[in-house]
Amino acid sequence: MSSTLSIEYGWFFSAVYSVISAGAFCFDVLTFPIYLILQNPIRRLQLSKSQRADIIDRKHDYITLKTTKKPSKAHDEIDENNIETMAELSDYITKKQREKRCLGTRQILGEEDEQQSNGRVFKKFNLGEYTWLTFTDVDRLATQFGRGLRQFVVKPKQPIAILAETRAKWMVAAQAAFKHSIPLVTIYVTLGDEAIAHAINETEVEVIITSFALLPKFKNILNMTPNVKTLIYMEDQLEKLENASGYKEDVTIVAFDDVIQDATDVEELRPGPEDTAIIMYTSGSTGIPKGVKLLHKNMVASVKAFMDCTPMYENEIVLGYLPLAHVFELIVEVGMMFLGMKIGYSSALTMIDTASKIKRGTKGDATELKPTFMCSVPLILDRISKAIREKVNNSNPVKKMLFDFGYNYKSRWLRWGFQTPLVDLVVFRATKNILGGDLHLMAVGGAPLTGETHELIRVCLGVDALQGYGLTETCACAANQDAYDMEYERVGPPMTMALVRIANWEEGNYFVTDKPNPRGEIIIGGDMVSPGYFKNEEKTKEEFFEHDGIWWFRTGDIGEVHKDGSIKIIDRKKDIVKLQAGEYVSLGKIEALLVTNRLIDNICVYADSTKSYCVALIVANQENLIKLASERLNKSGSFEELCDDPEVIKALLKAITEHGTKVKLQRFEIPEKIKLVKDVWVPETGLVTATFKLKRKEIQKYYADVLQELYR
Template sequence: MYTSGSMSLPKGTELTHASIVSAIISYAYAADVREDDRFLAFLPLAHVMEFCTEIALVALNNVIMYGSPKTLTNNSPKIMPGTLGDAQVAKPTYINAVPLVLDRIVDGVMERVKEKSNFMQNIFAKALAKKESQETSAFVKKLIDLMVFRQAIPGEKFSWVDLNVVNGYFLRPEKTKEAFFEMDGVRWFKTGDIAEIDDTGAIRIIDRIGDIIKLDNGEYIALGKIEMYLKEHPVIENLFVNAKAGARGCVCIAVPNEQQIKKIARALKLDASRSYRSLCRHPEVVANVLDALQKFGKEKGLRKCDIPLALYLSHIPWVPSCGLVGPAFKLRRKALEFHFQDVLKRM
């Protein structure tokens, strides 16, 4: 299997048969799959988690239904207005998910919540706060799921599977030596992630070492962290933040939600016959989205130096086949920088 190539060229990882079989058995044992469970598959089989999961589910004789990340929810970019997304049609009880897909599900749910009355929005906000609290009992959380969240979120369970550490990188001994080491007889892998331990003792991955950039004022910014927060805005489908060492600040290139862009165009009273592509190039639309992102970033607690100074809207979705994202929709920074090099120079 090959890595996503988010920071450099994809590297082949040497997975053993024992590692794959171990992952399949672990999933079958830990996921607690029932005979009547329904699995919605939308990640490519080039993604090792999806590969192992589907083999396990075939062995367990479970139903597997196939969808697409671009048609997953009612608000997905390839779903016509008024029609249902894959999750609503399939009604799965299990899915595998990656962060970007979860962000899109959250965006879809929040859009539905905004359509409700102020009273129902307050109920949802209080239920969510209660569900997230460490002090809320499991029984109360189940009641909240049944009474509130089952009405908004398709599906019941999300599952992840951890795989054994690989042998190394295929035909890349220098990279293998950099990333793997032994200490006290135990083999370790340097992931390149930056993590923090919260008050509950849980470890949270918050950024990548290669994503830390020093600006001209001496401040450091974390590109991945900025992307993580700004992607939560309902206008954004995907987003890439870029900055060079010594720059005045960062800029971003985003793939917007087509329906949201058309909604903005109507609010700006632009010509209704304009294409989605032309709207993405329209200065007023770009300025409107940039202003919304800047305000949203401040609301999320981003510092002044974290806020993007400029924005470019890309009308073409970033999918694995275009080479700008990996199988799990992780950004391929080098590929994005090369593809948008002329845009970045102008920004």
């Protein structure tokens, strides 16, 4: 229905809105006592205002925070049983959970051609049910696979590498390595060939575990990695490896299941807490990937901290899809296994009913699995948020009015500690069903989450999205919100195993004496902090240090401490540029606020310190850019053509300026010039990390000529 019709009948919609509001008021009056008794919002409000962390050390140049939260029963259980390594943790999990379902894999029944409305044909999966391994099955397979690895002359303490998508066999391989004191070198599948080869050569691995789909990458990579002798691949459900031609001749290629089948008894050499469990190669936002050493004690400490974050129960179902090569997903999944939860694996290609590989009429993984818990990153949630808002904006005025009423109504009652089951059923049932309908809890990490997106996820999906903060160097453990925190744009207090220090950063004008809240660089200390970088002593000395018997890591992030001890990430040292007139601009802050505009899918802000303004590279939302050109400029054309059209660029810049003012950016923080780029920034391009953080240096290098042109 057109906007003209909306205006013409505005009086009608206004009257209907008033009737709905009046009806809701009467309903509230009648049901308030019932909800007050059943939901006990007073307790929730009290808990939301509780003190979450205390300052335990105060100096002129830093303060140190410690959580007020007590260890959970699961945490105490690990301590009482003297569990100090991932191998001991794995054994205990199996003994405790036995025949319960553990890891689930969706059956792929076939692949079929499906013609689209535009005549194009795409390959789509015909999917079946989930098949499950029990905890005993996982332990048995890990034990056998570990023995099989030893037969390939893998000695204890000798690293092996894994480069594979998230799946059950990834976790089995990790457990196998832990059991035999084999350090596991984890590499993101989205890294370029040279970066992958760097990680393999630096760690001198001879055995690599990969997937059938990624085997072709090694036709090139093996020519750059002379030490590799064996390539083990996880089998595909549909295809078989017919021949191994094109691969380096002296490399043995063997199937994952064959390693298990051919294994013989080998004595296990159990690891100690100080032994290396993982060398995790980050796809960091700067430079070549660094190998972060994580000891068994680091990982056990982090698992305990995650289980302390919020109450979880045995009947929870976990949707696993983030890279297990990212310590955030790995640690959370191990913690969920300890609590007896089952984990069903998925991917972005099959997660929801409308995913790109889902055959029309077939359920997506979330609909089939009906998860209650999952991990996510802000970029995925931003996309969900934009998709919901776009669908609402394109709906007829009645539906839009109903959505807006329901959104405002629920948002208000949530702030008062109440749930709104009737509004959830009438207004938000469809949005909640996007991820299966039963999801109630989500751990969010990897980057800052905007308040706008955070609120929408809570309101529309009915999910407690708990934002956390951590780094690979701290085993993903630092700070985390609890389920009673009603605030947005903060990451909660320190986790139970972490100490958080806020230190002065004079160059950026951040001090612990700032009012009303102390501000400064975040420094993390505790048992979960990595001992340092693999074969990089110089970088280790630069970013890690010992003080008062505690090992600390300088994050480079700037935090602000709220009255209750919760932390808000407000800046990053490497993202701050001083402009010609002396103003400091935080590139990351500007990007986080501007990317909430529906016209922008991604943005990289750049500032030259010799200039008085900043500029931006923008990946526009294709559908909305075409709509902008049509409705405001009466222009048509392909997305690529519109990206080069000066009038379209001018209109988008105007929209960005208006949005920047709306989100309270200063005038000097709003980009004065922009360039619309035609390529989507995905990890495969090397311009963003596996968790979709900008690789700022790589982007600036790739678009060097464009940035130079913007400043002319």
